[in-house]
Amino acid sequence: MITLQGVVKRFGSTTALDGIDLTVEAGEVHAFLGPNGAGKTTTLRILLGLLRADAGRASILGHDPWHDAVAIHRRLSYVPGDVSLWPGLSGGEVLELLGRLHGGVNPARRAELIELFDLDPRKRTRTYSKGNRQKVALVAALASDSDVYLLDEPTSGLDPIMEANFRACVHDLRAQGRTILLSSHILSEAEALCDRVSIIKDGRTVESGTLAELRHLTRTSVSARLHRVPAGLQEIPGVHDVTISDGEVQAQVENGAMPAFVSALAEAGVVELQSHPPTLEDLFLQHYART
Amino acid sequence: MSTTMTQAPTSRGAVGGNALTGTGDLLRFALRRDRVLLTVWVLGLAVMVASSVAATAGLYTSEAARIEASEAINSTAALVALYGKVYVPTSLGALSLIKLTAFGAAIVGIVFVFLIARHTRGEEESGRLELIAAGAVGRAAPLAAALLYASVGALTLGLLTTVGLLVTGLDAPGSVAFGLSWAVSALVFSAATAVAAQLTVSRRVTIGLGLVAVGVAYVLRAVGDLAEGDPGWLSWLSPIGWSQQIRPFAGDRWWVAAISLAAVVVLVPIAFTLRAHRDLGSGLLPDRPGPAVGRIHGITGLAWRLQRGPLIAWTAAVVVMGFVLGSIAQNVSGLLDTEEMREFITMLGGEQALVSAFIAAEVSIFGIMVAGYGISALFRLRQEESSGRLDLLLSTSTHRLRWAWAHAAIALLGVAMLLLLGGAAIALGHLMASGGEDPAVPELVGAAAAHLPAAWVMSGIVILLFGWLPRAMPAAWALFAAFIVLGEFGQLWQLPTWVLDISPCAHSPLLPGQEFTWGPMAALTTVAALLTILGMAGWRRRDVQS
Incomplete structure (x- = not known):
């Protein structure tokens, strides 16, 4: 479903990704672990076709993320780690827009999620807290019918109740056989949600496998x-x-x-x-x- | 509340301080942040003044030459409306600084609108101020620091300008008076921007309000100055008029500066009062709730939603300014009070030609202004990108080129619409004031359209930078400023033709009046198209950079 082989990304003289390898199978929830600055977000942005890899091979849903970005994105949802929205638009306007751009969402499902995450869609997004902005991105992603979900530290601004709701949603998605790549540095979250784990350090994968396999080591x-x-x-x-x-x-x-x-x-x-x-x-x- | 609570802080230092605590630190921080920006602007403006005077001095060595030149300016309505009058025709200082007195005060005003918006609402909107406000900083300290920063900038500008003029050999009182006239303009518009920053929640709108203030002030004095003899009352309503009426090198009327300072004394407490009555991050007006389910359906719809506010404001400004400037065009003949002048003008092509020249000058100013609109609209591209909002859009099935074209189309078509409307508004104003004299509406719409290719070249430069060097996009403003300076002062500084020809605006014909040829139009349009296409090609293949 998602494959990275020896992907390198440099920004000027700094090397953000130094030959990263990553394999995510269809239908698995995969945790992508690493501390701040390890290259998690850079990896996700390469998978989204926002950045072009300097070397190595990347593939997602069988396509090249850079060349076939639009085709891939019809079947993919993304939650950024740091959600920035248009300050003058209401939450509801942003949700409708993102849904349309994704190719349509189920309004009933969206209404359910708005309820679940306790979001006021009439408020302008400039008045939202970090957590509420994150909820907008989460609701937009979860309301869409995607095959792959890329979630970049999706719970970093959520309170414990919302975090539990988010975990329930991820369980539902897994039951439906969706593929999820979840970057995080919250280890309990990864332990609770994920089938397999990849740990990256300084832009390289240092460990990858099921939790049982890793424990064995x-x-x-x-x-x-x-x-x-x-x-x-x-x-x-x-x-x-x-x-x-x-x-x-x-x-x-x-x-x-x-x-x-x-x-x-x-x-x-x-x-x-x-x-x-x-x-x-x-x-x-x-x-x-x-x- | 118990007494133990109120008397608590003792040994570990009192929880002291007032609303202004920390102002000094914030001021030093602001100066540290802008040490390059502020130095470049202040030095640039001072050098511009000195070099203009140095270039003009050689042209008017005799008193007779100065009187002739001054009278020519004073009797040309287009120049009086643009720059004001030379109040003492024999004065070398007044004559050589005519282009920099009112016009210069306006430029100074614009620079300070940007600087103060950046240090007030810009900091607040970005959330950086929240980090600062959490420290041992009084509630009014950030605003006080921003205003002190403006004062430091204004004083430095005034001093350096004075020094620059003294170096060229002009007399000391006039040099100080000129420096003062610029300094008070900087102060008034800084104070006005500080008030505007309390009203709105965005830096963009703050800048918009500040620029409207500068524009209104400029037009008021343009109309007021067209009165015979002393300026009309409208000039006295304008902060730019106040700067101008200090009349450096032409009487050095120091007392006029007191009007500007009085305005500052009124505006500053208003800003502080407004600040004291609102929360951090909010404007004066509370946010109205928006729709629970949106109606923005696509990427073009979003671009329009983001761009429409500024475009509507620009449309209103262009139409009103055009109408006002158009309606004063026919006053040109009123200034020609001497019989010799009338004969001279008739020889040149009659009063009609003079009205045409005046209107042509107005149209060309619109051309430059509207090119500025194009630049600012295209900066949305970069703002969407660097804020991270673009990541969210491009993670949907939106193609990156489609997104960029949506904004580019609005900017390019917006430039066209504003120019045509501006031309039509000038024509209508002229038509209603003169009762049906030439030039007619279609002719002026055409005259405005002739400035479109040059404006599009400016847009193309911004798109090119966006595609290849997004972090260098602010250079587009510097280039734009350089083109304006080239157009205004290039000939005065006797720069070679090829240098003058670098500016796309140099190739726009001044219509009505000049001869129109298709060649430059086609060439400029081609250049604009190439720049745009090249820029888009760069954008297609580069990383999204925050």
């Missing part, structure tokens, strides 16, 4: 209270950062080392055992905390 943190303190835990290959105090053991364990580690604990007599699978945050920090 990382360590699980284990803490246990034991009858007696076993010796030699540190020596088990794949066990790191062992701390022992007052009969309590904490360690970071690679997935492959888990059987050996757990049996060593069992020998020592387990009183209490807790294991935390790595969160997306751990994955993320693992890539970014290391210099």
Whole structure:
């Protein structure tokens, strides 16, 4: 559905994208993670045909995003990260305009969404808050019947209730088999919504796969209270950062080392055992905390 | 409220300050931001004054030559309406600065309208002021800083202009009086813009209101100055008239500057009062709710919706100004009070030819003004792009060229419509005032149309910049200003013909009067078309840049 292969984009002397790879399959919700300035928005703008890639191949819905922009956009919806609207137009006017330009929307669906997101369509957009401007773009995108949705940090201005409504909408879209590429730095959101994840850093993809696959690559943190303190835990290959105090053991364990580690604990007599699978945050920090 | 609450802040420093807290910092920040912009404008204007005087001085070495030139100006209505009169015919300063007294005060006014709108409503509209207002800054401080900034600019302009004139060897009192006349014009229009900024919510409308003020002031004094002898009362209603009536090098009437300063003293408290009675980001009038379901159906509809306000305002301005200027054209003969002058004029082609020349000059000013409209309308392209709104539009099934053409078409057709309406309005004004004398309406509409190709070339330059160097688009205004200066002063500075010919306006025939040939029209139209097509080709292949 969406493919990027070695895409490079330079702005003057700065390299925004340095050979990025990305594959999004049809019908999947794909999280596109990275901190500010990693190149998420640049990637989305290339997929929209707003920017032309300097090198590499990009394809979306089987077309080249630069050459076939208009054809692609009939089947695509986009929510920008920083929504800027025409100050003198009312929210309703903007929604009608964007719907028409997209090629028509279902007015009943739009009315439902306006209700759901608690938007006053009669207000001029200059009086809207950041969250309300974002809602306009969200309603316009969700009301359209698209195959692909590109969402750039779509919840950054929303309150928790609206965020929950947005998540419900994404679940609906996934149930209908739509493809969604969601850029975010809110990891809980990606964890809750997404089938697969790509993490980018300095314009390059550093990790990509399902959450389960990614977790497999990382360590699980284990803490246990034991009858007696076993010796030699540190020596088990794949066990790191062992701390022992007052009969309590904490360690970071690679997935492959888990059987050996757990049996060593069992020998020592387990009183209490807790294991935390790595969160997306751990994955993320693992890539970014290391210099 | 309990007493403990009210007396709370003590040891960690009182929550002190008043409405003006932070003004000094904001002023320094404004000057820091505009250090290049302001320096270029102020130096540019001062150099323009000095070089004009230097160029003219050599032309009128004898007193007789000066009197002859001054009388020629004073008896030509077109020149009096445009520039005013030379009040002391023997004065070299008054004669050589005639083009820069009223006209110059208007240019100064326009520059300060832009500067002050940028520092008041522009900051507020962009949301940057909110960031500043959240700091330890009094509510009135940003406006106070903007007005102080205007004062610093006006003073510097006045001083540098004075110095420039002294360098050319003119006498000191006149030089100071001229510098003062420009400084007070800057102050009055800054104060007026500060008031306008409180009324509307957009920088564009603020600039529009400021420019209307300059335009009205200019026309009022144009009509007032056409009276015989001393200027009529209309000139005394005009801030440009006040600057002009200081009469530098022709009496140096300092007291007239007090009128301008009095106007500032009235306007500034109005601006502060209006500011104190509204919220940050709002205008004086509350926003009316809009329709819940819109009726803008396509990209052309959106372009029209965004462009129609300014176009309607321009249409009204052009029609009213045209009508007023047209109706004073026949007063030309009233200025020819000497028998010799009448004979001289008859020899040149009669009074009729003089009326025609006056109207031709008016039409050519319209040509330049309307070209300015084209530039400002095309700047919408860049504003839509840099604001990020274009991203949203182009993510729909809108082709980028279709979007650009929608705005370009409105700008190009708008320029044509304004010129034709302006020509018709001048003709109607003249027709009603004179009771059916030539030139007739169709002839003047044609005369205005002759300025269309040059205006389109200006539009084409903007489109070319948009397509290839979008960040350099403001250079189009500088180029436009340079073309106007070339047209006004090029011959005076004895620049070679090829330099004068760079300006597209130099190739527009002054009709009625001059001979009309199709050659330059066709050439200019071709150039305009090429620039436009090239610009669109650049836009087709470049990134969308915010």
